[in-house]
Amino acid sequence: MTYTIASSKLGVIGEPFIPADGINVAALLEGGFIVEQSTSKSTKPAKTNTEPNEEI
């Protein structure tokens, strides 16, 4: 999971935020100081070989 700075009180807005030891990330998220960015990519739906009028 990666985080991006969302408040100038924390750093440059838009820059990645790497929490140091002891930093409470949950509190930063709740306060709106950082936003979470998922690193997982969306997957395409599986292809199907069924005919348009074929009953499954």
Add this chain to the structure above:
Amino acid sequence: MATSTYLSNPTTTINSIDTTDNTSAATLTRVIEALESTSFGLTARVYVGGLENSTLTLTMYNSFAASETYATLKALVGTTTTVTIKPTSSATSATNPLSTLTGCYLETLPIVNAALGALDTIDITFTGGVYSVATS
């Protein structure tokens, strides 16, 4: 007469957030708990050092605006975090050391401390954690 002076104007952070512009007083106290080791035959109490239990007390102007005091502190009460304080905003050095409490605990958070015609200020205290100091 003091041989050196500096204008008290520290910079503070709470949980990496710059809280300098909302803070008007700060006291960092390093505490090593005293364990009594007085024994028979002695005529005065003696102590040895126990666990460290340092504190940082801040007086802050309260604000419920985005990215201000309440947003900074609301999710920290009852949890641990890291706080820092430096005597001035200049670069960290031997004469401007950066003190850090890592893993300190915020037990209480005043939500409103209101008086007619006065700014809302709150006093908060971070307790415990590991004290360290950087000079570069």
